[in-house]
Amino acid sequence: MSKARVVVLEVSSGRLSVTAAAHTYGLSRQHIYRLLQRYHQGGLQAVDPRSRRPASNPRAVSDEVIAAVVLTRKQLVADGLDAGPVTLQGHLAHQGLPVPSTSTIRRILGHHGLITPQPRKRPKSSYHRFAAEQPNECWQSDFTHWTLADGTDTEILNWLDDHSRYLLSCVAYRRVGGGDVVATFTATATQYGLPASTLTDNGSVYTSRFTHGHNDFERLLASLGITQKNGHPGHPQTQGKIERFHQTLKRWLAARPRPASLADLQNLLDAFCTIYNTARTHRAHPGRLTPEQAYLALPKASPNGQPHPQFxxxxxxxxxxxxxxxxxxxxxxxxxxxxxxxxxxxxxxxxxxxxxxxxxxxxxxxxxxxxxxxxxxxxxxxxxxxxxxxxxxxx
Structure with missing residues (x-):
């Protein structure tokens, strides 16, 4: 029998006064009076310790939100799109549902077995991160490989705005050459304006500095007054944004049948451009902006150097x-x-x-x-x- 029941029975039977019971059992007189009140209202069971759990929890995640998190996660993964907690927050907000914290979303995903364990990574805080402050302040470029249905290897040349992550150009080639870099850059600059600078690796299609010369792309940038920046050899983190973009692109392509031809691949890339730029928010933007919204939100930067008068x-x-x-x-x-x-x-x-x-x-x-x-x-x-x-x- 619990101490509370013993005290109530002792006092209600007249064997002990409230003061004596308080002294004997180490309880306050106020608490004994509360126990007696419960006893008179609900019997002996009412004096047992009550649960301290709140009667209601206004911050509890509803079944509707849990279902939306699970279903949205599965759909995004099936479509080959990013499906992390931050991305899911954006989709929940778009659906007009309450938005839990990223830790809550991660806990929901873990409870439903939707998290793939990953090895421990270097903390993001240990990296020196930089981002352009304006659109067109810096364009990053690189190309990646993708195979067609018959096993033919292709190369996809991309131009990405550093500030907004807006995908400016995404073109498939059999093999990327220096002329292709000049062509895509010129066409992109004609559509979006000239950038203040470019950032690429040290591939021969971008620079000939290690052979002590200048290729067509370098001469073009110099004639336009555009600053050319190249990453350090063996340090791809310098072009981290476009390297990370390639992961997103390949994940999306892998969720679809292999294209039969270069033209079919380009059709896929055109569709991806629209989705990437306009249909998904980017976690780099705190305002949950799409890359297109971020690209259009601020005035564009322009080259600081003097363009060649004959260009x-x-x-x-x-x-x-x-x-x-x-x-x-x-x-x-x-x-x-x-x-x-x-x-x-x-x-x-x-x-x-x-x-x-x-x-x-x-x-x-x-x-x-x-x-x-x-x-x-x-x-x-x-x-x-x-x-x-x-x-x-x-x-």
């Missing part, structure tokens, strides 16, 4: 004879591109004595020409790219 970009269409007409200096030049490209919309990049013609649909170099502005042209040096070696990219 210009023209939009034109190759005529039925496979030619383009360009006035450069004091002469009118007729550039032979090739009849196979008749009717193709093109960007004409003019710097000093070099003219580069770029497809606006395939984002690849159609031809390059060297022109002496003081003389009438006698010919042109062209570098053609087979039409079937590039993916199709919507402008």
């Amino acid at each position: 210009r970009i023209r939009h034109d269409t190759i005529d039925q004879f496979g030619k383009l007409t360009l006035r450069h200096g004091s002469h009118l030049h007729h550039l032979g591109i090739g009849r196979t490209h008749a009717g193709t919309a093109a960007l004409i990049l003019v710097t000093d004595q070099t003219v580069t013609v770029i497809s606006k649909t395939g984002h690849h170099v159609l031809s390059s020409h060297t022109i002496d502005p003081d003389k009438k042209p006698t010919g042109a040096t062209k570098t053609k790219t087979p039409a079937d070696s590039r993916g199709i990219c919507n402008p």
Whole structure:
């Protein structure tokens, strides 16, 4: 029998007074009076210790929210999209449901067996992190590999805005060359404006500094007054944002059947661009913004250096004879591109004595020409790219 029952029986039978019972059993007189009141209202069982659990818990997660967390997690994983607690918070808010903390969401996922154990990682706080303060302050670029259904290896060249994580360009190639970097950069800059700087690794398509020279991309950036930055060899963390982006891209592609052709792969990439930029919030933005919203939220940065006075970009269409007409200096030049490209919309990049013609649909170099502005042209040096070696990219 509990002490509370003994005290109540002793006092109610008259064997002990309240004061004597308090002294004998080490209880306060006020507590004994409360026990007697419970006894008179509910009998002997009412004096037993009551649960200290609150009658209600306004912070308890509802079954509706738990179900939404579980179902959303499964759907995102099936679609090949990020499905961490922060991402799930954004989806719950979009559905108009209460948003639990990330620790609560993680506990729900663990209870339902939806967390894959991972090895211990280096703490994020130990990394020196940086982020551009404005859109177009820095563009990161790199390419990654993906295989087609028949096992053919392809390369996907990407341009990512450092500040907003906005995916500016995502184009599939058989093999990425230096001309492809120039072409995609030029087309992207024409659409979004020039960046203040670029950040890439030390691949030969981006830089020739280790061979003590300058490639076409380096000369282009210099002519535009754009600062070129390259990561240290063997230190991919410098380009961490685009390296992390490649994981997201490959996870999404892996959730779908392998494309049969380069054009099919490009169609997938175009769909991914829309989802990545507009249909999902990025955890790097505290306001739960999509990359597109973050890219448009602030004024764009521009190159700090002085662009070359002779640099210009023209939009034109190759005529039925496979030619383009360009006035450069004091002469009118007729550039032979090739009849196979008749009717193709093109960007004409003019710097000093070099003219580069770029497809606006395939984002690849159609031809390059060297022109002496003081003389009438006698010919042109062209570098053609087979039409079937590039993916199709919507402008």
